[in-house]
Amino acid sequence: MSVEAIAVREIDVFVVADYGPNYTYAPSAQERAEFLIKTFPNSAAAKNRRYVLIPYQYINPSIQNALGVKTLAEGFFPEAFQ
């Protein structure tokens, strides 16, 4: 999907895979979230600075997928978990 195609969508939350602190093949999750906010400044997600960092092993096929669902739910609807 191109950047233009993403920019057209109304993005409420960015979801960023977190590879952990020791991973050197990609920038850290925080940096990539900042990059997204800079790249799509007009989206609701960037205006409210809303992003979810999800550990990479939670989105890989594993028994931790259930925890991934929880992480996403907490990120998307923080008010429900207060």
Next chain:
Amino acid sequence: MTLVSSPLPDAYIKTRMGRTWDYWSHNYDGGGIYGLRDAADHQLWRTALAGLVSSQPQTVADVGSGTGQVSLLLAELGHRVHSFDLSQGMVAMTRRKAGAGLTVTQADAERLPLLDQTVDVLVNRLVFWTLPHPLAALHEWQRVVKPGGRVVVIDGLWWQRATPWQTIQTYLSYVKVFNAARRRGTELATDAEAICVASIRLMWLEALYACVVGVAIGVGSAVSVGVGALHVAEGTLTAANLLLILLLVSECFRPVRLLQQAFHQAFWVTSVTDSIFSPLDAPLPVTERQPPQLEIPALNQSYALKTSPLPMGPTASQPCATSRFRSARVNGWRWSGDPVRARARWSICCCASMTRNRGGSRWAGWTSATCRWRRCAARLP
């Protein structure tokens, strides 16, 4: 049932696969794919794996062990674990961590250096999707597992197949293999049924769903084409408008098709229940088996090097036959006796030297009268 397999030579794919995972091996744990985040994760995996193996010490093969996360957990549970991985780098990473009860060997998941019926449980995690011949691997794993043992596949459906029909075909072939395995007495991870049956149903749902969507799209478009054509014939609709309508109809189906992807990151451990899969009890094709290579205790030989048929360039024992007058044996061929082959070989050698010269490497200073392969002293004609 045939699976779509790659047209590239197997040895080439395997070499490239090994190198790819070598590259990733250095920081694989850091990536959090295998690396466990905390004690809670550790306990979670430990419990899950303990459910898959017996409480008594067993012989376990971890195929495609990666950095050895699953192997180490199983060894921790008191089992004798044999880890196999294609990548030398991954093997080194596991070896660095290996303690008692864990042996590490470089081997191909589709051709394990094990005798028939030698392990109680064969585990693999996030390996199945990488294999160029998954069906062959399943057959191989069945061969290695003892009667009453288990094959545990932990993996995901990483991407959508090209067509719904391909998806169904793939699932059916896997399911058939496991069903046959069960009839042979190989019990497959029945303890993990809470996850298995649910996920198998998911798989089936997806397959059926894909089928329904395919039929619906087919029937829908056929009907609309028919009705539209009638209208065009009556003159109440122009052909251009008909095309537009058809395009809109196919667009309507797009979100439906996207729904399928919801299943694709699902976690599945494959198990078998006869009640679901009884229609698939067809006899399996007889596959020719490789003779067993090694006993388990003597696993320190490099398997990949022995069987690689790739021409890797001349070595001291197999010098390159640059001269057509020279009798040399390269890859089992006597090049000098056959002028056509000799010329082909000669041009390959020239190309190699030219490539190296263009790159500005340290070989550039060599005279053209000498073959520029590293270990070959042959004179060019």
